[in-house]
Amino acid sequence: MSRESALVTAQWVEDNLDTPNVVLVEVDEDTAAYDKGHIKGAIKLDWTTDLQDQVRRDFVNAEQFGELLSAKGVSNDDTVVLYGGNNNWFAAYAYWYFKLYGHDDVKLLDGGRKKWELDSRELVSDEVTRERTSYTAKPANNDIRAFRDETVEAIGVKNLVDVRSPDEYAGRLMAPAHLPQEQAQRAGHIPTAANVPWSKAANDDGTFKSDEELKEIYTEAGVDWDKDTIAYCRIGERSSHTWFVLHELLGQENVKNYDGSWTEYGSLVGVPVTLGDERGEA
């Protein structure tokens, strides 16, 4: 992957609003944002209902994902362009999800909804319907998804990248500062994890920094480019953003997103936890 194949600009999107086989998909943390206004022709995915099993804590399976996209009118050979609020956190999560289920051509709108709005580009509130398709999702590719045991085993062995804010990493906050403060059982971070807040990868307008700047940020933070990497945050959405940077923009191999993230790890019995700004020992 590369910047050219994984990212499109707001101008590219505006130029391709009516291009057949280009499907715009909005995914927001605030699932009501789409209804207030969205890019013309964009469909909505609700990460809380469409992308999560409603009983267990897990994703929908391949059959359910295929049925979801069929109902939404997305085809296997469509170019899917994802965008959303919060600097594309949940759009990046959906991007990773589309990759997990093997969609070939998926891209992120650089800067997401914020960049689109700050450019004063048009949002509409029309209802969007697409003709039903017959979408077949591939089996889940767990080469890009980390689970808890693998994460515990990675302490002191692989790159662990904690992409939350410094206060969450140190244990001074339990969640992003715009959300109420009740989450995992314990605060802190996984020992040996480097803290590289996802936001370091983005400019203020939500667009990604240049490849050179990105490489320098992770190198300075101590990421060893010869090692495998697991990124995590609180529930796996901000770390999807970092997964996108490392795997899709910088082309780093063997990068996984740990979507259980701190809400799982910080509630596990018996695992080591480090408090404070230092990485901690294995």
Next chain:
Amino acid sequence: MCGATKGGLSLDGIDVAKEAIIQGQVLRGGEGGEPVGNAYVRLLDRTGEFTAEVPTSASGHFRFFAGDGEWTLRTLAPKADPVDVRIAARTGVVAEAVVAI
């Protein structure tokens, strides 16, 4: 109710005593100006590091649940330069800011 803000976001259901709340309103031209409903407010920590970001409501309001200490609110809006406002937060207190763009 105690702690409610004049025309601002409701604090109903929030245990104000447990939270260090920073909230306010973005106004084009400052006090008495037009509320800016499509601005983005970023919360930066004492080192200038990004901590959170919210879009403003239709009435230009925003709110963060922060921690005790010094913070910076950086506001981005269409057709305006970014504006930084420094503010202190303390648990049990609702810190109010008006951001003029």
